[in-house]
Amino acid sequence: MTDLSLAGVAETVRRTSAGEVSAGVLVDAALDRIAALDPGLNAFSVVLADEARAEAAARDEHLAAGGEAGPLHGVPIAIKEEIDVAGTVTTFGGEANVTPVAADAEIVRRLREAGAVVVGKTTMPEFGAFPYTESTSRGITRNPWDRTRTPGGSSGGTAAAVASGMVPVGIGGDGGGSIRIPSACCGLFGLKPQRGRVTTAPHPHLWWALGTAGPLTSTVMDSALVYDVIRGNVDGDLYRAGGTDSFVEAAGREPGRLRIGWTTRAVTRGVRPDPVHVRAVEDTARLLGELGHHVREVDPCYPDPTAAFVPQFFAGIRSEAEQVEHYDRLERRTRETCRLGAWVTPRVRDFALRETERVSAKANRVFDSVDVLLTPAIAHRPPRVGRLDGVGTVRASLRAMPAIAYAALWNVAGNPAAAVPCGTGPDGLPVSVQLVGRTDDEATLFSLSAQLETARPWPLLAG
Numbered sequence: 001m002t003d004l005s006l007a008g009v010a011e012t013v014r015r016t017s018a019g020e021v022s023a024g025v026l027v028d029a030a031l032d033r034i035a036a037l038d039p040g041l042n043a044f045s046v047v048l049a050d051e052a053r054a055e056a057a058a059r060d061e062h063l064a065a066g067g068e069a070g071p072l073h074g075v076p077i078a079i080k081e082e083i084d085v086a087g088t089v090t091t092f093g094g095e096a097n098v099t100p101v102a103a104d105a106e107i108v109r110r111l112r113e114a115g116a117v118v119v120g121k122t123t124m125p126e127f128g129a130f131p132y133t134e135s136t137s138r139g140i141t142r143n144p145w146d147r148t149r150t151p152g153g154s155s156g157g158t159a160a161a162v163a164s165g166m167v168p169v170g171i172g173g174d175g176g177g178s179i180r181i182p183s184a185c186c187g188l189f190g191l192k193p194q195r196g197r198v199t200t201a202p203h204p205h206l207w208w209a210l211g212t213a214g215p216l217t218s219t220v221m222d223s224a225l226v227y228d229v230i231r232g233n234v235d236g237d238l239y240r241a242g243g244t245d246s247f248v249e250a251a252g253r254e255p256g257r258l259r260i261g262w263t264t265r266a267v268t269r270g271v272r273p274d275p276v277h278v279r280a281v282e283d284t285a286r287l288l289g290e291l292g293h294h295v296r297e298v299d300p301c302y303p304d305p306t307a308a309f310v311p312q313f314f315a316g317i318r319s320e321a322e323q324v325e326h327y328d329r330l331e332r333r334t335r336e337t338c339r340l341g342a343w344v345t346p347r348v349r350d351f352a353l354r355e356t357e358r359v360s361a362k363a364n365r366v367f368d369s370v371d372v373l374l375t376p377a378i379a380h381r382p383p384r385v386g387r388l389d390g391v392g393t394v395r396a397s398l399r400a401m402p403a404i405a406y407a408a409l410w411n412v413a414g415n416p417a418a419a420v421p422c423g424t425g426p427d428g429l430p431v432s433v434q435l436v437g438r439t440d441d442e443a444t445l446f447s448l449s450a451q452l453e454t455a456r457p458w459p460l461l462a463g
Contacts, residue, residue, distance in 0.1 A: 004029045008168050009075055009222035016074035023056035023074030027117050030076035033166045042141045043160035045081055047120040055117045070115030077116045078161045078170035081124045093124040095137045096324035106201035107213055107230050114229040122157030126334045127317050130396050131181045131403035132387040136331045140385045144461055145429050149382040152182035159186040162216050163461050175211035177407025180419035183216050184377035187421045187430030189223050190216045194440050195414035196239030198230050205238040207316030209356045210411040218460055220450040224251040245443040255447035260288050261298030261370035268405040276425040277376035284433050303362040305412040311352035314341025337393045356412055363413040367438045377419040377432040379405045406434055416442040420449050421458035
């Protein structure tokens with residue numbers, strides 16, 4: 001690979017804006033890396049080579065004509081399958097849709113307007129139902145750190161594409177940890193924003209109160225750059241976040257002295273974290289203390305999110321399944337999930353949404369005494385691929401528990417939460433911790449994560 005594969009979003013934009021490299025050269029380099037690496041990883045479901053080259057040429061012509069470079073000028077970007085990209089089929093990771101959509105999702109429109117170039121769409125398990133990127137139609141997506149291991153999910157294709165250096169940034173979605181889990185498995189920075197921070201248009205919601213979209217990147221600043229482009233709402237969005245702080249500015253400033261509580265207790269009963277993750281939290285807590293923060297172990301008194309999460313999970317899957325063109329082409333496990341979720345009537349769903357408010361209020365009590373909560377990002381080490389082979393909905397859900405044990409609560413509560421890399425374990429795979437912030441306080445997470453990144457730089461696979 002050339003050094004272009006090591007250039008993140010911020011460095012790429014600096015080069016294109018200064019005229020040191022053209023968007024066309026960047027896109028060609030990304031497409032070359034995809035051609036070389038993706039056959040062994042299966043990160044991309046669709047590569048838009050011709051479209052990307054044309055889009056890059058338009059970016060270069062705009063600059064040559066005296067136009068201004070956008071904040072993401074010339075940056076090659078990958079988009080998760082569940083997000084509309086004009087001219088492609090929104091497959092949700094399966095074969096049930098066959099007609100290309102006519103228009104970009106609002107988030108994609110904003111990325112293009114900022115100068116980014118869409119090079120393809122990335123793999124996901126059908127409807128993002130489970131945190132491992134495996135499906136009947138797309139096959140198995142592999143972790144670039146160790147191809148016998150999963151990259152996590154459901155944004156596993158996005159994570160594999162970014163971690164391997166095929167693209168500097170990719171867009172994922174998070175309805176129960178699906179940005180943070182693959183980021184943790186692949187050594188990336190992945191922040192789930194506050195509920196309602198990023199529009200879900202053309203859809204009013206993503207899995208009701210649970211889901212949101214956002215970037216997976218190699219650095220904190222890269223994530224902040226992309227979020228400042230895609231954040232904000234449109235008419236029709238069911239949820240809206242508060243606060244207007246620039247995340248780029250937040251990532252560039254010191255966080256001040258914070259009260260940080262840490263725990264390794266999982267939200268999900270019966271799940272025990274791997275000792276590697278326990279040590280990572282304890283080591284990070286010590287480092288944060290050395291950086292001047294007030295750090296102490298806490299008991300978050302987690303509420304049980306089941307009554308809020310499970311109905312919304314089923315309602316989200318069923319609502320997406322009802323909209324596909326060919327229901328009979330859905331995977332067997334997906335159709336089973338829809339059948340098992342038949343009890344989630346609109347009345348049950350509305351009860352779950354009311355439970356969401358109750359769970360959120362209780363979960364947020366921890367922030368009466370701390371500014372940030374530090375936990376493991378996932379409970380298990382990235383497992384071997386084939387995690388979903390031959391299993392139905394119930395067994396797949398049980399196998400998913402260690403992945404979502406620390407993450408899913410914060411989808412219910414709505415708080416911002418980030419997977420922050422902290423080196424590698426004895427198995428050579430990335431290790432990550434989770435930072436959870438107060439409602440609407442992504443800014444503090446960006447500042448604190450950037451401070452950790454400076455104090456303890458995390459390794460990049462391409463390096």
